Amino acid sequence: MVHSNPILIVGAGIAGLTAARQLHDAGIPAVVCDKGRGPGGRMATRRIGEQRFDHGAQYFSAVSPRFREAVAGWVADGIAEEWFQMNRTPRYRGRNGMNAIAKHLAAGLDIRLSTRVVSAVPEGKHWRATTEDGGRISAAGLILTAPVPQSLEILGGLQEELPNALRAVAYAPCFAVMVLLDGPSGLAGPGFQRMKEGPVTWIADNTIKGISAGPGALTMHASPLFTRVNYDAPAAEVAKQMMMAARPWLGGSRITDWQVHRWRYSLVSSSGPEPCFFSPSPAPLVLAGDAFGGARIEGAFLSGCAAALALLESGIS
Template identity: 30%
Template sequence: MSTPIAIIGAGLAGLSAAHALHAAGLDIQLFEKSRGSGGRMGSKRSDIGVLDLGAQYFTVRDRRFADVVAQWRQRGWAAQWSPSLYNFSRGLLSHSPDEQERWVGTPRMSAITRGLLGDLPVRFACRIAEVFRGERHWHLQDAEGVTHGPFSHVLIATPAPQATALLAAAPKLAAAAASVQMEPTWAVALAFDTPLDTRVDGCFVQEGPLDWLARTRSRPGRETQPDTWVLHASSAWSRQHLDLPKDAVIEHLHGAFAELIGCAVPPSSFTLAHRWLYARPAQAHQWGALADADLGIYACGDWCLSGRVEGAWLSGQEAARRLLEHRQ
């Protein structure tokens, strides 16, 4: 029996790599610190249903990603979203000229990562704290002090600041990951008993604390949900208010939303706030993935490329390609 490959992180990048390696006939073992897959494409359960508080949609530019999105669509994991889009700038709400295709997981964003996970072996609620190499193999130690292994290779698919610590055995890769600045985002969900009287489904906000807002029921598969809105604060505002209590974050963003949406906004019947500490890289990179093939350690994630959903998937593919290439 072959020694398995450890993959730390069951977000889109990790699952992309896992799929490619599994398809090549290799044994893998996934480790995920959360209770479910998806990372920033995960969906959060709430009293009013499942909410997408992270990635709001994704676009397609690369042919390889286009092919896989077509497969997701056929399997019912994804659908095209055609929202009534607006911009808010200089105090004015106006139609957005942006006509690019947008996609969402259906009936929730996590449908894609759940579908990709399938029957792959995974340990949830297992936070890996250290990655170390013995004479021949890799071992992992989790936050509870339990050691996992041996593994022939390790692939780290976590946000760059978390990857930095796990890459200690490969200093050059750790230095590259440490150079990546990740931006935070406060996300807030608001629900209303009476639907708001607006045609806005999504809005790019160019001023104030908000960066983006979207109406959940405008997305495929969510039409029967209450009138729920997801608000994303800007990176700058989120950085400045990183440790603000959730109630205060909700109050600030609810007020900003009410001022720009262009209709009466009653008190919300439900609110929820979530802080994404590592929401997106501050700038794009062209690494594809990080690799020390001689040691057998790799890292991937959206931060290795564009910072987009597509970048996460492509980075996972690139890490798997490099690993497979070195095994030949």
């Protein structure tokens, strides 16, 4: 089979990488572009000094047979491991942070990082995509896995021809504050605390979690309400309020450094059609990601599988 044009996949999160792997395994070349400096998307891990922080997704479960099989493979390969159990069901983490799983999936694929796709237009039965640096990519099919508002932006005027359900997809925003301590935190094993009230909803100790050397490396997540109200506030103000709320869990240790990350799109609050959106014309188009498969890492994985299958079943070559 001769492939003149690859499939273009926008987004090297779990959905995009899963789709790319499956196309690759089926002998269909795929190019993955991501605006970020590393793969993983919201499965994000960052360093401050010597310490490692998961500042996006914290853990995942595996319910469907397909995802369970994938997770079992990652565990066998030493990429993922159980962090804790809830209702006797394992919750997993990347062994060296959540982005370790994305790095594992990305191995051997054609991934173009720091490459933002700004537009994609159909050209006959193909796609012509333009990147921020003026690059052009011709593609036999297009899989968009960015948060849906960003995917629709790439499609420009063409989005008007797509179902309204896609424009109704919504996500909650979330501040992540990463805090370095000069001593251990006051959290007990397995190293996290959920809060029902106040600006902070989640606080996790990356040292107890097992991805950071310590002594204290905390990730805090803010409530959607606090994030919405303070979205444009200076980072120092956001950090101050969240650190005050988390004080009971600092174990008396001193904060020596901190960083704020603003997740404009974190958890899906209003989903799209499951398990992906597919349109064969004017040129093969798939929208996929967590908004289509169940609002979490497992859902994004399953949506990535469905995206690849939709193109394969459409007879693309």
